[in-house]
Amino acid sequence: MRNTKVRDVILLGCFAVAAVAAPLLAAPFGAGYPDLLVKFAIFGIFAVGFNILFGLTGYLSFGHAVFLGVGSYAAVWSFKLVSVNILPAVIGAILVSGLFALAIGYVSLRRSGIYFSILTLAFAQMCYNLAYSVLTPITNGETGLRVLRDDPRYLDSAVGVLGQSPSLFGLPMTGWTGYYVCAAVLVVAFAFSVAIFRSPFGMTLRAIKTNQNRMGYTGFNSRPYLLTAFVISGMYAGLAGSLMAATDPLAGAERMQWTASGEVVLMTILGGAGTLLGPVLGSGVIKYFENIFSAYNEAQLGTTLSFLPESIHDGVVKTLSLFVGEGWQLTLGLLFMVVVIFLPGGIMEGVMRVFRVKHTPPVKSLGDSAQRDIVGESVIEEMPADYGAHPAPEKALAEAKIGTTAQ
């Protein structure tokens, strides 16, 4: 038990240090500037939250971007009506997106598998369509919702705070201060996800993923647990959305489109669904490559590749230019397929293979084994003895272990 705790603390410590030192760490890759790092942090939060649902329970939600969008709208409304301080915005966004997640999850979780995916997708499309049409008074349609100079900001006007750009008690949300605020939130969010992974609640979720039928047979009602996980992950998305609105106070409905939902799925599986660090890595990698690839154009490519012999130079540049700039989506699609086909366990599985971490079964499909996490492994052996309110989880856990070794 102590062993796990120590390891968790070390992991968290390293994570916090990395977040603080990110500007230095990322500088050699040309990513050491705040705008991009803020993106890393925000999408890291989003993916960590998504992982709590998909990684732990295996329920693939295809409409998670809704909560991101809803969180953004809620935050911008808070900037408009309450205060430019991001604190009420963040709290409001988390609450609102949590409510949305509760409603959507309550309905969607009555089905599992592909039906669950389609239901969440249907809800996402519904919200997206409504945001563009009927709800324009709230969402401002295609233009997007933005903070204006003559917005009331009742709390601010009451206490006499001026200014209209989001800040945290005077700390501006742009530049490096913005990044460090986001990074602090990311570290807290990550710590919370570690806590969930280690808790009996997290174990229950894994057991649901491993064999939900068996959970049911032992008289275990899994739906409240799933709903809780869904709401928590929706709140994470709302938090990410509110930070997005805080760093760039413009909320548009395109954040809710289903391609955006697909992107967070990709981030999670690229890093490794069901692992702690995976989603953060995955979102970092994707945002990094998106930034690099979409900034390139054909002319730049031509100069970069000028070392190539004349005969193949033009051809290579022409081919590669399909994948950069506007064609970034093409690269994304390709990446999607490559990851699902060849690396269903994500980057983390690759890392563990390289370092030969024990008990790492080859992952044949996305998150088919529940215990791929290095530290998670030891937790299973040391389930707290006093966690015995339901006899079911232990039984399901025993089965879960058999299931993994059999694969």
Added chain:
Amino acid sequence: MDAILLQIMNGLDKGGAYALIALGLTLVFGTLGVVNFAHGALFMLGAFCAVAMNKFLSYETVVVDPTQLTPWGSPLEIRTPYVQALLGDWGKFLIDYSVPVSILLAIPVMLIISLIMERGLIRFFYKRPHADQILVTFGLAIILQEIVKQFFGANPIPQTAPSAVSGSLAITSAISYPYWRIVYFLFSLGVVAAVMAFLRFTTFGMVVRAGTQDRETVGLLGINIQRRFTIVFGLAGVVAGLAGLMYTPIVPPDYHMGMDFLVLSFVVVVVGGMGSLPGAVLAGFLLGILQSFASMNEVKSILPGIDQIIIYLVAVVILLVRPRGLMGRKGIMES
């Protein structure tokens, strides 16, 4: 009364498109057990077969005629499409009928594309969970639509219906209905009937149906059921392609039309019942008509925005009340 009739007719062509895509989706799910998120991309590729055919047919020669002057005083340029110059009136006819003519191009192209897709990608995913299938075909759909975007640009490319059917049928003095929509409706009915008949009355269809019931036994009888299923996938691809192709005069095709239709068609499949062909067709037309009713002004004034979400609402209700769908078999995918 007229208004209601018009709404029903408006729904028919859209419903036809939903039905055709959903037919392919459910066929693939029923045979191969694969959830194909790239099916919408096949619909879109079919539409762009029409665009490509039209582009090919309308390559022009330019002849400068110095004896005639334009109103601006410069010599008149006479542009004639090559086909017309080559084949005369017959060429003119071809250009006019470029949308139906492109069916000839679309059938082999769609067949080849879907066979490559099945052999090259889908077959490795039979045994993997639905989540994997959804994600890999989602990636493929993105790739296909980006490739089309590179070739044809991001803007919708309007196509015209043949002049013989480009007019409108005047139902009353105020209401008219474009002929091409009637053509589309009849076409979709024809395709649905053909597919159904093919599966019902041919030996091939019988084997396929037997294979969906009990794949192993069919295999034990010495039948290469896998190959039949691959052909079924090709068939589904062709049906989706033709649906997209014939739809081009109604809505100008752009590269993301497939995604838009795909989500709706999935909903249609779910409402109709996963794996049920008649269910998919019925639900397609039903939802198409329902959607056009919801976009009536009278309805919209009572429930604003209902036209945008009606289909999803129906799907949610169906999934919660009758999860196997309208015509799904009992016990299939009910949890």
